Structure formats: C-alpha cells, structure tokens
Amino acid sequence: MNKNSSNVALGDRTSQIEQDAQERILANLAATLDRTLPVPLGVQLRGLIEFGIGFGELVPGQKLPSVRELAERAGIAPMTVATVYQDLRKSGLIKAKPGAGTYVNDGHTRDGLRSTSMRKIQRRIDALFNEAEEMGLSPTVVSSLVNARAARGRSPSRPMHLVIVGHFLDTTQQYADRIREYLGPNDSIAVTTLSALQAGKPLPQPCDLCATFPHRRSDVESLIPPGTPIVNLNFIPAEETRAQLAVIDPMARIGVVSIFPEFMAFMRPGVLRFTPHVSDVEVRLITDPDLTEFLQSLDVLVYASGAEPLLKDLPAGRQAIEFRYVPDPHAVRQVLVPEIERLRSAPLATKEEIE
The missing domain is CATH 3.40.50.1860 (Rossmann fold)
Structure with missing residues (x-):
C-alpha cells in the first residue's frame, strides 16, 4: 500500500470514528428524553447537553447532531431543538461553524482568553520599542535584552487567588478541597455560590481566576468584576x-x-x-x-x-x-492548572489596562 492509500485509509477510519461518536450522542440524547417527567422536553434537552458538557461526556470539539437529525430522532419539533441550540450558543457552551455544523465549545473562545492575552502582550511590546526609540536604543538592542531575559527562565512565581462558584456552599467547599492539592503552597482558594452573587454579595477574596460549571459560566460572568478570567469545572461521579x-x-x-x-x-x-x-x-x-x-x-x-x-x-x-460529583482530576490537570500557571507568569495588569 502506498503512502497516499495509507492516508486515505486513515482518513476513512477517522471519519468513521467521528460518525460513530455522533451517532452515539444522537441516540443517547433522543433516548434519554423522558416524556413521563413533568418537565418540558426542551428544558430536558438543554439540561442533557449542559450536564454532558459539564461532566465530560461531551468533550470540547465534539460535533453535535444537526437540528433536523435531533428533532427527527427525538420526535420533537425542530424549533425546540433550534431554540435550545441558540440558548447554548448564547451561554458559550457550543458554537456554530458555518457550513460545518455545531460543536462543543472549548471554554476559552467566548471570553477570548488567549487572544486577549496576545493583544495585551503586543501592546506592551509596541510600547517597549517606542520607549526604547525615544531613548535612542535600536530595535536590535531591545531584542537582545528581551532574548537575554527569556533565557533566564521564569521569574519567581506569585501566589494565585482562586474562587469557585457553585450552587451550594458545602458541596462547593468539597470541590475546593479536592482542587487545593493541585495548587502551590502560597495559593489560596475560596468558595461562594451563584445565589450569593445574585444577592449582591462580593467575592470572598481577591480573584485572579474564577471557576464554575460550564452551564453557569455566563451567569457568573455577569456578576463578577469585568475581565476576571473564568474556566469551566468538569466533574465525574465520586x-x-x-x-x-x-x-x-x-x-x-x-x-x-x-x-x-x-x-x-x-x-x-x-x-x-x-x-x-x-x-x-x-x-x-x-x-x-x-x-x-x-x-x-x-x-x-x-x-x-x-x-x-x-x-x-x-x-x-x-x-x-x-x-455526589467531584472535579474531574484529568480536567483539573489539563485545563485548570495550565490556566493558573499562565496567569501566574503573566505580567500584572496596569491601572490603564484594567480601566
């Protein structure tokens, strides 16, 4: 078998795996809707997708069934499915790719953590070179200084302050206790509830990073200081x-x-x-x-x-x-900890940037 044939075969297998995954999702969503419950099917469907994302059954990048496919398989109106998808897009849990379908979001696209950080760094670089030019230093000299600083490695890390936002204080504290073991000795973690924030209570401590359920992210985002980074917490049964x-x-x-x-x-x-x-x-x-x-x-x-x-x-x-559910340790290591370290090593925002 030549190289081109191998690539085609690999592509076929990958495509089949993706189709099988989509079929499982379609079958599970359709089969789990329960007409005996006193809850509208649209509310159930949204809950199933939210829960699936929050508890790792629907992973970032996973393609979801089309409105027509899901409506036909589940025996519900296409408008019901379309409304659910629209609400989930507004909350940042899923995203539509024109011509490609609807996918589970990666948790970072909505607030643009990466792109926002890159823009901030770019502004700092521009300001640095402008300042150097005013002092009579050439771009080559500035580049040499930057390279020398990069070669020294990371500066001593600063402590990070996390806040976990949950539904109930006791269970949220249990989540925090599980996450604490992944933090540095000088880091702090505090808890609050969505209802406390909605009642106007402030965060329990200064917050470098906030973590909450994927389906409550947009609610929390509107209640904490603007610009506070947020990450999704995923869970597994204890x-x-x-x-x-x-x-x-x-x-x-x-x-x-x-x-x-x-x-x-x-x-x-x-x-x-x-x-x-x-x-x-x-x-x-x-x-x-x-x-x-x-x-x-x-x-x-x-x-x-x-x-x-x-x-x-x-x-x-x-x-x-x-x-009882507990934070998924794989998600903590692969999503939460890297975001903590990224923020830990980032320069502190100036007053002008905050405003």
Whole structure:
C-alpha cells in the first residue's frame, strides 16, 4: 500500500470514528428524553447537553447532531431543538461553524482568553520599542535584552487567588478541597455560590481566576468584576457514590430526587449506569407535592447534592445515597492548572489596562 492509500485509509477510519461518536450522542440524547417527567422536553434537552458538557461526556470539539437529525430522532419539533441550540450558543457552551455544523465549545473562545492575552502582550511590546526609540536604543538592542531575559527562565512565581462558584456552599467547599492539592503552597482558594452573587454579595477574596460549571459560566460572568478570567469545572461521579450504587439490592425499590428540573432526565441514566443489575428507578423533583409519600415507598433513596433537607422525611432504616460529583482530576490537570500557571507568569495588569 502506498503512502497516499495509507492516508486515505486513515482518513476513512477517522471519519468513521467521528460518525460513530455522533451517532452515539444522537441516540443517547433522543433516548434519554423522558416524556413521563413533568418537565418540558426542551428544558430536558438543554439540561442533557449542559450536564454532558459539564461532566465530560461531551468533550470540547465534539460535533453535535444537526437540528433536523435531533428533532427527527427525538420526535420533537425542530424549533425546540433550534431554540435550545441558540440558548447554548448564547451561554458559550457550543458554537456554530458555518457550513460545518455545531460543536462543543472549548471554554476559552467566548471570553477570548488567549487572544486577549496576545493583544495585551503586543501592546506592551509596541510600547517597549517606542520607549526604547525615544531613548535612542535600536530595535536590535531591545531584542537582545528581551532574548537575554527569556533565557533566564521564569521569574519567581506569585501566589494565585482562586474562587469557585457553585450552587451550594458545602458541596462547593468539597470541590475546593479536592482542587487545593493541585495548587502551590502560597495559593489560596475560596468558595461562594451563584445565589450569593445574585444577592449582591462580593467575592470572598481577591480573584485572579474564577471557576464554575460550564452551564453557569455566563451567569457568573455577569456578576463578577469585568475581565476576571473564568474556566469551566468538569466533574465525574465520586468513587464512593459509584461503590454504593454498585451494591444496591436488585430487588430494592429505588427513587431518585433531583433539585433542578433540567437535570431530571439525566439522573435516571446516571444512576442506572452504576446499577446495571437494577431494572428501573423512579425520579422526582424536590418540589413535588407527593414527595413525602414517594420517600416512604422507597427502599433506597438517591438524592442530588444539596437535597439533604429531604432526609428528615425518609423513614428510619431506609438507605440514602448522595449522588455526589467531584472535579474531574484529568480536567483539573489539563485545563485548570495550565490556566493558573499562565496567569501566574503573566505580567500584572496596569491601572490603564484594567480601566
């Protein structure tokens, strides 16, 4: 086989892998929509995509089904899918490539972290050469000074101050505790909630970098000081949660309670993924009027983080499992830590640049 034939074969295999991935996404989205839930299908669809992005099932650069494909497979109106995609584009979670389709965003395009940084550096370089010219120094001399500085390597690093924005203070603090081990000894990390910011409370400390859920990014962006860099936090189910689900009695009646309507459709397959020996589970929203009666009928309750108050209504002797998520360590190492180090080594902004 010649080189050209090998390249064609490789291209065919790559194309087939991409098609298979798109088909899996299409099938999963269509199959997971649950018409028995008291939540509009459009709200469910948006929640499924948001959750998929936030929890690493839809990775940056992944192509999403077209509006027509998803509408036909899921049996919903194309306008419903189009509206969901439009909302997700506005929030920066997905992006449309003209003539190519719709893709999961990389988390940096929306605020232009890289391009903004490059423009700042370019302005500093221009100012440096202009100042040198006024002092009678040639561009060659300035270039030599810059090269000599680059050869010395990085300057001593400065401490970084992170703020994590979540839904509930206790669980957000748990996220921060997990992330802390990746930080430097002089770095600090503090937590707050979206509701606290919406109530007008300030950030708990000076913030060099803010981290939050992908689907809450645009909300947080509007509530923190302009220009504050933001990164997406991705999550995976906690090991303890997976272990507890795996040993549930297959004959037990299992109920799931969600806090947010848009994530109800996601929680059922999320539980069943780790309980393959269980045939089905029932899902309720924490605000359902029949919640107390529902809890009394269960052998095992699986509840979303933040729903702890409902445990007081769970009969004694019944098992309760928090469906807890933790920051994805791979995403922390590959996205969060590099962004921290980039900001750590960047020059401090001047007053003029901040304004």
